[in-house]
Amino acid sequence: MHIFITNDDGYTSKGLQALIQMARPFGEITVVAPQYPQSAMSSAVSIGKMLRMVPVSSPDGSFEEGIKRYYCSGTPVDCVKMALNVLFSGKKPDLLLSGINHGFNGSSAVLYSGTLGATQEGALNGIPSLAFSLKDHSPNADFNASIYYGTKIIEEFIKHPPVEYSFINVNIPQGSIHEINGIRLSRFGMGAWIKEIESRTDPYGHPYYWMVGEYENLEPGDLECDHNLLDKNYVTIVPHKIDNTNYPELERLKVVWKDLTRDDNGI
Amino acid sequence: MHIFITNDDGYTSKGLQALIQMARPFGEITVVAPQYPQSAMSSAVSIGKMLRMVPVSSPDGSFEEGIKRYYCSGTPVDCVKMALNVLFSGKKPDLLLSGINHGFNGSSAVLYSGTLGATQEGALNGIPSLAFSLKDHSPNADFNASIYYGTKIIEEFIKHPPVEYSFINVNIPQGSIHEINGIRLSRFGMGAWIKEIESRTDPYGHPYYWMVGEYENLEPGDLECDHNLLDKNYVTIVPHKIDNTNYPELERLKVVWKDLTRDDNGI
Numbered sequence: 001m002h003i004f005i006t007n008d009d010g011y012t013s014k015g016l017q018a019l020i021q022m023a024r025p026f027g028e029i030t031v032v033a034p035q036y037p038q039s040a041m042s043s044a045v046s047i048g049k050m051l052r053m054v055p056v057s058s059p060d061g062s063f064e065e066g067i068k069r070y071y072c073s074g075t076p077v078d079c080v081k082m083a084l085n086v087l088f089s090g091k092k093p094d095l096l097l098s099g100i101n102h103g104f105n106g107s108s109a110v111l112y113s114g115t116l117g118a119t120q121e122g123a124l125n126g127i128p129s130l131a132f133s134l135k136d137h138s139p140n141a142d143f144n145a146s147i148y149y150g151t152k153i154i155e156e157f158i159k160h161p162p163v164e165y166s167f168i169n170v171n172i173p174q175g176s177i178h179e180i181n182g183i184r185l186s187r188f189g190m191g192a193w194i195k196e197i198e199s200r201t202d203p204y205g206h207p208y209y210w211m212v213g214e215y216e217n218l219e220p221g222d223l224e225c226d227h228n229l230l231d232k233n234y235v236t237i238v239p240h241k242i243d244n245t246n247y248p249e250l251e252r253l254k255v256v257w258k259d260l261t262r263d264d265n266g267i
Numbered sequence: 268m269h270i271f272i273t274n275d276d277g278y279t280s281k282g283l284q285a286l287i288q289m290a291r292p293f294g295e296i297t298v299v300a301p302q303y304p305q306s307a308m309s310s311a312v313s314i315g316k317m318l319r320m321v322p323v324s325s326p327d328g329s330f331e332e333g334i335k336r337y338y339c340s341g342t343p344v345d346c347v348k349m350a351l352n353v354l355f356s357g358k359k360p361d362l363l364l365s366g367i368n369h370g371f372n373g374s375s376a377v378l379y380s381g382t383l384g385a386t387q388e389g390a391l392n393g394i395p396s397l398a399f400s401l402k403d404h405s406p407n408a409d410f411n412a413s414i415y416y417g418t419k420i421i422e423e424f425i426k427h428p429p430v431e432y433s434f435i436n437v438n439i440p441q442g443s444i445h446e447i448n449g450i451r452l453s454r455f456g457m458g459a460w461i462k463e464i465e466s467r468t469d470p471y472g473h474p475y476y477w478m479v480g481e482y483e484n485l486e487p488g489d490l491e492c493d494h495n496l497l498d499k500n501y502v503t504i505v506p507h508k509i510d511n512t513n514y515p516e517l518e519r520l521k522v523v524w525k526d527l528t529r530d531d532n533g534i
Contacts, residue, residue: 042309043378044342051464051476075311077379082476085464108391108509111310112344124375124459152527160523165457166513183527185520187512190432192391197318197352209318209349237524239516242375245454246433246508253452253506256427260419260450260504 001027001158004093004127006079008038008101008114011071012059015100018143019132020058020067022150023097026158028066030087032079034114035071039103043117045081046074053082076114080121095158096122099132100146102139106171106226106236107191107217116169116240123167124242130157130168135230145180146172149235153183165242171226173233183235189225190218268294268425271360271394273346275305275368275381278338279326282367285410286399287334289417290364293425295333297354299346301381302338306370310384312348313341320349343381347388362425363389366399367413369406373438373493373503374458374484383436383507390434391509397424397435402497412447413439416502420450432509438493440500450502456492457485 003023007016011033023029032053052073057063070087072079076098084092098118105113115131122129130153134146153170162168173180193213202208219225226236254261270290274283278300290296299320319340324330337354339346343365351359365385372380382398389396397420401413420437429435440447460480469475486492493503521528 037315040312040314042311042344042384044309044311045307045379045478047307047478048304049478051478053474053476077309078478081463081478085462086466086476110511111387111391111509112312117309120378124378156524156527160520162520163513163516166516185517185524185528187514187517188510190510195352196348199353207320209320209353211312211314211316211318211345211348237520237527239513239520240511241513241516242378243455243457244377244507244511246430246506247454249430249433249506249508250452250454253427253429253504257423257452257504260423261452 001094003027003029003095003097004083005029005031005097006076006118007033007099008041008076010034010037011056011069013102014139014141015102015134015143017059018147019097019100022147026154030083030093031067031069032072032083034076034079035073038075038114040112041075041114041117042112043077043120044075046078051078051082053086076118077121080118084125092125092127096127096129097132100143101133102141103133103137104135104171105131105133105169106230107189110169110188110240119167120242123165126164128157128161130154130170132170132172134172136174145175145177148177149180149183153237162239166239169238169240171230171236173230173235175233179233180235181233183237184229186226186229186236186238187224188238189222189227191227192216192218268361270294270296270362270364271350272296272298272364273343273385274300274366275308275343277301277304278323278336280369281406281408282369282401282410284326285414286364286367289414293421297350297360298334298336299339299350301343301346302340305342305381307379308342308381308384309379310344310387311342313345318345318349320353343385344388347385351392359392359394363394363396364399367410368400369408370400370404371402371438372398372400372436373497374456377436377455377507386434387509390432393431395424395428397421397437399437399439401439403441412442412444415444416447416450420504429506433506436505436507438497438503440497440502442500446500447502448500450504451496453493453496453503453505454491455505456489456494458494459483459485
């Protein structure tokens, strides 16, 4: 089995090393991870910007048997496209893993997450794809429980892969293996960030701004939602999909907007 | 009615001026558009990067009655967040319009599109949101048909807005008003880019790469799909949604992955 690994925190991050350690028993590994942190880059792609891709050692300076590592100067989705076009050219990896992200990627964080952008790109290319995120932003976060539960999930994922154009989002709560209550399959829970901008004034009297924000849970208490289960110390698994057409809304609009589609060629 | 307008091609683009012209009859306008082109930035957000927002005139140097314009140094989603937090602070706009994009944003282009990222952000914040894209990359593209059909769509959209957490993606084919066959409500059509990377060698012997690519239509001929209808010279409207949980897959995985969720607290 040939496994492709990427992330959004960059090629030296601790979470990436944890994911490589987790994946190693399952096969041969190729890593293309961002040269610099690319958090919140969503599915951004570098159009019109030159890209570099450079072979690197592991952070301890070694070159390990069965593991090839590269950094890429672009976004997480750039990393996937570079790997598929330049390194795998034609033959696809059997599995794409993204993460382990330093920080929560449930609820509407999936809209902004580069970790998830990479798995979406994998699924679009027909590769079974999994994202892992630990609810701990610290650069020295403890990934032991992530590796324990992540290994179980990869085993099940390989035995029973998801349907085409679907990708899997795993979030792990903080804490030790024994502090975590178990694993739950769940749906996206609605939430959004508020009070997101902090305004300051520069030494020349001009305003500038920093992105900050508070998370507002818009479906508190519902235990079908990923964010609420994570708060209850469960590992959450959400299957996402490429096509986000709102089908019930499409059928409703075909009726209520029928005048719009009536006058074909009748102008 | 207070209308918020943004785009991803930047505050001086011709498509933005066309959208402002199209929206002007419907109400008061506030524009926050990127300082520089931000194509393919998806829902990327500038975390850890300082942002600027500066009032500007229209490209002809005038300040028009009922229209306020700003550029923002960040991404399209940054523009939305800046507007909502700094300019509207508390009171939301009644309508968000994004575009008119210079280029096709149907099929899987929606995954990468900054134009769509901005409307997704609007919908997440409870604002009725519409994206417009013309299938013509030229900086001097002809937006007359876009304005004609776009005006009809905005009128219908205001009369019958979409449901909560849904946003509308409009694509307009090239050509004059009379060359276009009409308007069709449709779904996301599957397709992906292939052969995406062009490799070169720099004067020092090192490789570098450019993003290029050919679009591969993965559902050719299906006239429920946006990309095929656009090829047949129809304006297409796709309702998208925030939550892209794959619900049928969630139910399937609850059965096939049942062993994963069995051993709660039983470690």
